[in-house]
Structure formats: structure tokens, C-alpha cells
Amino acid sequence: MNLQGGDVTGVSEFCSKCGMVLSNDEIALHKKLYNRAAKSFLCIRCSSEYLEVTQELLTAKIEEFKKMGCTLFSPK
């Protein structure tokens, strides 16, 4: 399966607030920030509003977690 937008698996998750399709990174970030066992997720935009931080900060966090080798962000 090769959808546009990069790392999209067969199962799509949607933001519980705005309904946007979530990337794996967004799901992983949500798990990392809130709850590893989360069943519903926020997209990066809603998450930044909720946390009162910029989207850029959250994007930087994703990169940081990836560099740290966080397993939630490992590809597939």
C-alpha cells in the first residue's frame, strides 16, 4: 500500500477532534505525550492547541524522539 503522504499503514486513524487522517508520526507522538495505550488520537495541530505550544515544537519533538530511537516511531 503506497498512499501519498509517506508513512501511511493500511489502517487509518483519525484525529478525535477535527477528524483529519493521522500520520504514524502523529499517532506515535500522541502515545508518547499522553498515553501509550491510547485508542483515540489528536493530530499535531489539535495537539499543539491543546498543549498550547507551536506545531513546530511538536514536529521538532518527533525528530527528537526518532533520533533517540524511540520504538514508537520506528518504521513499520
Ligand SMILES: [Zn+2]
Ligand atoms: Zn485534529
